[in-house]
Amino acid sequence: MKLHLVHVPLDMHAFNRWAGERELFRRGTFDAGYAFHILLSSMFGKGVLQPFRLFSSERRRKAALYGYSGSDQSELKEQAAAVAPPDCEAVVDPRRLRSKPMPAQFEGGERLGFDLRLRPVRRVRSDVHDPQLGSSLKRGSEVDAFRLELIRRFPVEPGEQTVSGAEAGVTRQSVYTEWLSERLGDAASVERCELAAFRRTRAIRGENGGPEGPDAILHGTMTVAREDEFVRVLRKGVGRHRAYGYGMLLLRPPGRRAPGR
Numbered sequence: 001m002k003l004h005l006v007h008v009p010l011d012m013h014a015f016n017r018w019a020g021e022r023e024l025f026r027r028g029t030f031d032a033g034y035a036f037h038i039l040l041s042s043m044f045g046k047g048v049l050q051p052f053r054l055f056s057s058e059r060r061r062k063a064a065l066y067g068y069s070g071s072d073q074s075e076l077k078e079q080a081a082a083v084a085p086p087d088c089e090a091v092v093d094p095r096r097l098r099s100k101p102m103p104a105q106f107e108g109g110e111r112l113g114f115d116l117r118l119r120p121v122r123r124v125r126s127d128v129h130d131p132q133l134g135s136s137l138k139r140g141s142e143v144d145a146f147r148l149e150l151i152r153r154f155p156v157e158p159g160e161q162t163v164s165g166a167e168a169g170v171t172r173q174s175v176y177t178e179w180l181s182e183r184l185g186d187a188a189s190v191e192r193c194e195l196a197a198f199r200r201t202r203a204i205r206g207e208n209g210g211p212e213g214p215d216a217i218l219h220g221t222m223t224v225a226r227e228d229e230f231v232r233v234l235r236k237g238v239g240r241h242r243a244y245g246y247g248m249l250l251l252r253p254p255g256r257r258a259p260g261r
Helices: 012-021 032-044 073-083 145-153 172-184 227-236
Strands: 004-011 049-055 062-069 098-101 111-118 121-123 128-130 135-137 142-144 188-202 212-224 249-252
Touching: 004 012, 004 049, 004 073, 012 032, 012 062, 032 049, 032 062, 032 073, 073 098, 111 172, 121 145, 142 145, 142 212, 145 172, 172 188, 172 212
Parallel strands: none
Antiparallel strands: 004 062, 004 098, 049 062, 111 212, 111 249, 121 142, 128 135, 188 212
16 A cells, blocks of 8 residues: 655644634634635645644744645646635645655564554444433443443433542543544554543534534554554544544653563
8 A cells, every 4th residue: 555654844823813714713613724624635635645733832833734644745736726716825735745755664572663543433322321421321422431430330310420430440541541442443553642632622523513623643662463554544543533634643762661671
């Protein structure tokens, strides 16, 4: 499978102007991932540069976006030259794109560090009472994996006091690590995982907004198990909302081995 890591320099002032002109603010909420999904799809085609990750600071005008693609920088520039709207090119100058080919495969047993922004959610399989809401979560609802784990492990009846994660001995980091391991499947095993950052953000999906949910960054080390599957995970991304700035598995040098390994 052909895979390239693409670097996209950005002017965030131009991006914010573009998003405002496109009326991408919904009820006072702005989702940069949703806006970049529209921008990148308009310039290169839907899913061509995906998954991706935005690196920006509120105080800085310059930013960068990284993404995986089956196309290299020359092919992306050609595509943009043919179809990209002029207002999009004011945000992303195709001439400044850079890319590098990723390995065709990784060796089984190879240790790799990772940096991953994700939205660790699960779908509710059947109606379940949520004491935090004071009502039921309906089947199919998208819920924070940590919150759902507490509800499943320690169900309470309406009117009863909610059990906290600290009281239950369950941490957000441990739940998200298990969630990640499930989604990596046979591709890799997680050796170490740290919850580096967490917040809750509201997603924008279409005209009517979208759900609020967990927005987490995990750092750690993993070991490649199946070479072919691992490259597919890089290309596809991890978890839901991969088209909107989540799920890009950025590789880093591995951390030190734990004692006894």
